[in-house]
Amino acid sequence: MNYRVLPAAPSRRTFLRSAAAGSVLFPGIVQQLLADGGDPLAPREPHFPAKARNVIFLFMTGGVSHVDTFDPKPELTKQHGAEIKADHPEIKNRPGYERIFLKRPQWEFKPHGQCGTEVSTLFPHVAERVDDIALIRSMHTSHSNHYNATLGMHTGSFAFSRPSIGSWVTYGLGTLNRNLPGFVVIAPAQTYAGTQVYANDFLPGAYQGTLVVPGAEPIANVRPRVPTDRQQLELAALQELNTEHLAARSNDPQLAARLRTFETAFGMQMAVPDAFDFTKETAATLESYGLSLDQKSGFGWQCLAARRLIERGVRFVELIDVGSSNNWDAHGDMMTHVPLAKNVDQPIAALIQDLKLRGMFDETLIVWTTEFGRTPFNNTADAKGREHHPWAFSSWLAGAGVKRGYVHGTTDEIGLRAADNPVHVRDFHATILRLMGFDHERLTYRHAGLDYRLTGVEGAKVVKEILA
DSSP, rough: OOOOHHHHHOOOOHHHHHEEEEEEETTTTHHTTTSSSSSSOOOOOOSOOSSSSSEEEEEEOOOOOOOGGTOOOOOHTTTTTTTEEOOHHHHSTTOOOOSSEEESSSSSSEEEEETTTTEEEOOOHHTTTTEEEEEEEEESSSSSSSSHHHHHHHHOOSSOOOOOOOHHHHHHHOSSSSTOOOEEEEEOOOTTTTGGGGGOOOOOOOSEEEESSSSSOSSOOOSSSHHHHOOOOOOOHHHHHHHHHHHTTTTTTHHHHHHHHHHHHHHHHHHHHHOOOGGGGGGHHHHHHHHHHOOOOOOHHHHHHHHHHTTTTTTTEEEEOOOSSSSSOOOOOOHHHHHHHHOOOOOOOOHHHHHHHHHGGGGGEEEEEOOOOEEEEEOOOOOOOOEEETTOEEEEEEEBOSSSEEOOOBTTSSSSBOOOOOHHHHHHHHHHHHHOOTTTTTTEEETTOOOOOTTTTTTOOOGGGBBB
């Protein structure tokens, strides 16, 4: 007698995978299935009341020169070409730096706004918004390599992978829209340290960043691969199986959280295309960002997308202006700052104004930063570029809870070191968390027997002077 071998009945896991494959939405959906119990993305209250509900984090890859943008140094201009002593180990031990010479700023600085903050001609549009900004001129960091400094600016760790600041904020606050990720990164290319800048690391997978790449399809595979009626039948079957499975396991909250991710995936099919549909914007709005109606890329596109995402409840949106192969790393020629500044200047100013017009500025925290500055010197007096400089750089904050038209800290007369009120990257993080309503020492996660936090244990402090 001949026997026909029947295929084994599909397991529940196989069926779930098959149904989910109809809408493979974004990196992190699989990890999200493994999130901790309960609803990991449910909205939560911070430690104390805060005005900021969300963050737009603007990261300028490569090291923006502070002495050419936001930190005027007339003395550096006066002493241009003067030789200074290379007495710091990081300078003395660097090949080619047996002798160093001061290099003047290549752009003119002028006071702007009622506050009179000086900004260089590289940022004419942002200069018009200085009355809305708290500028920190005394930033410093712990590493002079791009990879380490970029990792540190995003995770607080300069040597090892740790959760991103966006992951920490989402972990602390949850999300306001379950049809969209809580943490989104919009970037045309990866920056230094790659995906680690938006990774969740040891935090549950629900808190990792979702990458959006500007273009015709910002989030890949968001449109369903099967007809809607068939997908609804599959989801109905899933719901029935899931309900039985959950009931048999005492309504395990961790399992319930896993099952809710299918609802999120289904919701994203409608929410994501809507979020990136700029045809609903007015011609005046598009023009303010420097956009044409059919444009699908550029920093203006990124800024407008960020506004539309936070408008829809996304907690943390990071914008990376360029990738690691074409950025602010001006070793050879400072003039490469010109097109880079032009790319971001108008969109950033438009974003601030747009948020104000829509009544969103007072609940949104805007962060502008880079990983480190650039040297006020070089190894020859006529060098065109500048090198990596961790001892001083500029960053700024604007929006919810931030003092407006304010400058915090100074560097020395040539911009070599942070002098008055120095702000380390960890202090910067502590301040951002404070504006979001968190005590940075209490926002912790237990991993491998230790309570970890974004700011580590090195003694970070909140920069209270910039709080409104």
